[in-house]
Amino acid sequence: MKNILVGYDGSLTAQHAFLFALELARCSDGHVRVVSVLQITDAGADTAALMMADVGAQRLGDLMAELKQLAPDADKLIDFEMIPGNPGDVLLGQVKRYAIDHIVIGHTERGALARWLFGSVSTDVFAHTRIPVTVVP
Numbered sequence: 184m185k186n187i188l189v190g191y192d193g194s195l196t197a198q199h200a201f202l203f204a205l206e207l208a209r210c211s212d213g214h215v216r217v218v219s220v221l222q223i224t225d226a227g228a229d230t231a232a233l234m235m236a237d238v239g240a241q242r243l244g245d246l247m248a249e250l251k252q253l254a255p256d257a258d259k260l261i262d263f264e265m266i267p268g269n270p271g272d273v274l275l276g277q278v279k280r281y282a283i284d285h286i287v288i289g290h291t292e293r294g295a296l297a298r299w300l301f302g303s304v305s306t307d308v309f310a311h312t313r314i315p316v317t318v319v320p
Contacts, residue, residue: 190270208261
C-alpha cells in the first residue's frame with residue numbers, strides 16, 4: 184500500500200480514517216492523498232461557482248489546519264486537495280489519476296431517507312472500484 188486515498192470531510196469518522204491511513208502509510212513507507220469534496224449544489228452554475236470559491240478557500244484552510252493538528256509530523260507523508268463534485272465520483276476519479284492502491288473512508292450513520300436522497304459514498308466506492316477499501320467507524 185504505497186498510495187492511500189482518504190476521503191475527508193472533517194467529521195470524527197473522517198479524522199479516524201485519516202489517522203488510520205497515516206499509520207498504514209508509515210508501516211508501508213507509503214503516501215496519503217487526502218481529498219475533501221466540496222459538493223456542488225442544485226443552484227445555477229454561476230451561483231454555485233461563486234459559492235464554491237468563497238466557501239472553498241475558507242474550508243480548505245480550516246481542513247488543512249485540522250490535519251496539521253491531528254498529525255503535526257506528517258507533512259512529508261500527505262498531500263491535500265479540495266475538489267468540487269460528487270464525493271463518490273471524485274474519490275473514484277483519484278484512483279487512476281494518482282495510482283491509488285487503497286482507499287480509506289469514514290462511515291457516518293444516516294437514516295434510510297438520507298441515504299436515498301444523498302446516496303452513500305462508501306456504497307458508491309465499493310460498487311465501482313477493484314482496489315481494497317477500508318471503512319473506518
